[in-house]
Amino acid sequence: MSSSRQGLLPKLTIPAGLFRRGINLWPPFVGAGIRVTRVSADSREIDVTLKFRLFNRNFFGTHFGGSMFAMTDPFFALMMLRNLGSDYIVWDKAGSIAYRKPGRDDVFAHFRLPASAITRARKATAHGARHEPTFRVRIVDRDGETVAEVEKTLYIRRRPQPRD
Secondary structure, X not given: OOHXXXXXXXXXXXXXXXXHHHHOOOHHHHHHOEEEEEEOXXXXXXXXXXXXXXXXXXXXOOEOHHHHHHOOOOHHHHHHHHHXXXXXXXXXXXXEEEEOOOOOOOEEEEEEOOHHHHHHHHHHHOOOOOEOOEEEEEEEOOOOOEEEEEEEEEEEEEOOOOOO
């Protein structure tokens, strides 16, 4: 790989703890009250909390839906990219959220990326094809009741190899 292109690729060797601390400094998360509380060593599990506070309440006194969607936004793509490596292009292609009940307290999302999803992505993209898997995560309250359900579709493709 050329040195100029290498500089554009994401660094994926950041340890999970450092990754967690770094993403918690991202201004949109800080402003919304979003915290990553746990990243597994293999980056296949991430836990996220959205604090209920004045700055993320809507007109009705419940969680602002945009903040709940934001707390789920980058994680499946980041988890997949950290597992596939920099030879892959991974981005969010689509997302939707279905609200099930008003959120009136802190809410939580527990992301899990099965090893089988990583294997499927590698197989599906082995010869240059794109792969568009869909993942789901529930946003739950302290009692474990579902506040919202989020569906994310990723776009995954192997990076083209430079010709010699």
